[in-house]
Amino acid sequence: MPQPPTSTAIIGAGIAGLACGQALRATGRPAHLFDKGRAPGGRMSSRRLPDAVVDLGAQFFSVRDPAFRHQVGAWQDAGHVATWPDALWQVTETGWQRHRDGVERFIGTPRMSAVTRQLAEGLDVVTGTRIERLEAQDDQWWLLDQHQLRHGPFARVVIAIPTPQAAALLVEHEPSLAEACEAVTQRPCWAGWARFDAPLPSLPGVDDDWQAVRLDHDRMPAVEALRFASRNDHKPGRHDQGESLSLLARLEWSEAHLALDAEAVARQLLEAFRERLPRGVTLPEPSDLGAHLWRYAQPDICAAGEPINLDYRRSSTGLALCGDGWRGPRVEDAWLSGHHLGEALAADTPGSLRDWRLP
Numbered sequence: 001m002p003q004p005p006t007s008t009a010i011i012g013a014g015i016a017g018l019a020c021g022q023a024l025r026a027t028g029r030p031a032h033l034f035d036k037g038r039a040p041g042g043r044m045s046s047r048r049l050p051d052a053v054v055d056l057g058a059q060f061f062s063v064r065d066p067a068f069r070h071q072v073g074a075w076q077d078a079g080h081v082a083t084w085p086d087a088l089w090q091v092t093e094t095g096w097q098r099h100r101d102g103v104e105r106f107i108g109t110p111r112m113s114a115v116t117r118q119l120a121e122g123l124d125v126v127t128g129t130r131i132e133r134l135e136a137q138d139d140q141w142w143l144l145d146q147h148q149l150r151h152g153p154f155a156r157v158v159i160a161i162p163t164p165q166a167a168a169l170l171v172e173h174e175p176s177l178a179e180a181c182e183a184v185t186q187r188p189c190w191a192g193w194a195r196f197d198a199p200l201p202s203l204p205g206v207d208d209d210w211q212a213v214r215l216d217h218d219r220m221p222a223v224e225a226l227r228f229a230s231r232n233d234h235k236p237g238r239h240d241q242g243e244s245l246s247l248l249a250r251l252e253w254s255e256a257h258l259a260l261d262a263e264a265v266a267r268q269l270l271e272a273f274r275e276r277l278p279r280g281v282t283l284p285e286p287s288d289l290g291a292h293l294w295r296y297a298q299p300d301i302c303a304a305g306e307p308i309n310l311d312y313r314r315s316s317t318g319l320a321l322c323g324d325g326w327r328g329p330r331v332e333d334a335w336l337s338g339h340h341l342g343e344a345l346a347a348d349t350p351g352s353l354r355d356w357r358l359p
């Protein structure tokens, strides 16, 4: 359907694309979002099992920036997020210890995807639509999806997807912007889950209400498969579901096991967790196991030594890029990237443009 000439298309309805859409909406500018997934959320997705919901992407997020703090405060007041975990543990070679670092962390409630569901409210989000090509025509943009359907025309296109996927859309139109995308590596991560019919056993020396455990610090060997485990039924709003674990692999391990099938990955991650249980503890057999490979899980933007830290990129031809790849590897970075781009597009005066070519 033809769009008003000032309208903006946003490819990707993860937290960055949604934050951008909401910043435009706040100034009355129409934005149309397209996502290849069944629902918005991207790397903040949760998976529904028959009797449990497991978080497969972000497990929690922290807050540093005042604008994000304001947003998180509003979500908290409306019951979409809660602080979690308050019983975080870490495993070292000498066993389990309580991890206290004074950092306040948050989670979506009753599942992580509640945050992006809430952000999608009031926005026009088309799901199940993979944008495969952009076409320029008469200073306007058309989007072509996997069924060769054309969407548009749009005055501007925001690309809010992981940088390697963004590069593929840009190469035909903005080769140097595509090159900037290719310079940001996104590392893969396997995320597994295990569901149990029986409760997990008590762990000697560990409080029964432990909620999550880290294994990814420098006192653990780098060959370790697992970096983080969380108990989904110990998250706010999920106390009535059965026991389940989310099991995140180390990035190095994920890179070395890309070709493994999902069930084998889930078994290895569960085995890695089992090996780190205190001596003498027996884990029940899981009633359900699985894993998801995030091919583009975490941007490696510090690889060159310095974070790029420009928040987003724009071209003079109406294309723009946002997402965690332009700022940092966290939920907060992705939100800020999209929010700042949305504000800049809404203002759209030459002085407000942070052109991607600027150093």
Ligand SMILES: Cc1cc2nc3c(=O)[nH]c(=O)nc-3n(C[C@H](O)[C@H](O)[C@H](O)COP(=O)(O)OP(=O)(O)OC[C@H]3O[C@@H](n4cnc5c(N)ncnc54)[C@H](O)[C@@H]3O)c2cc1C
Residues within 6 Å of the ligand: 011, 012, 013, 014, 015, 016, 017, 034, 035, 036, 037, 040, 041, 042, 043, 044, 056, 057, 058, 059, 060, 061, 062, 129, 130, 131, 132, 160, 161, 162, 165, 189, 190, 191, 248, 294, 296, 297, 298, 322, 323, 324, 325, 328, 329, 330, 331, 332, 334
């Ligand atoms: C396993 C894992 C654990 C993590 N843990 C944490 C954590 O504990 N704390 C934290 O702060 N951060 C964590 N993160 C990082 C955080 O989840 C991301 O930084 C953030 O969600 C990225 O948001 P985004 O909007 O930039 O990208 P995404 O969430 O990836 O959104 C991009 C969207 O674009 C869609 N898309 C892609 N290509 C196309 C296309 N061609 N057409 C249409 N749609 C398309 C995708 O379906 C997706 O919905 C974790 C990430 C992973 C994978």
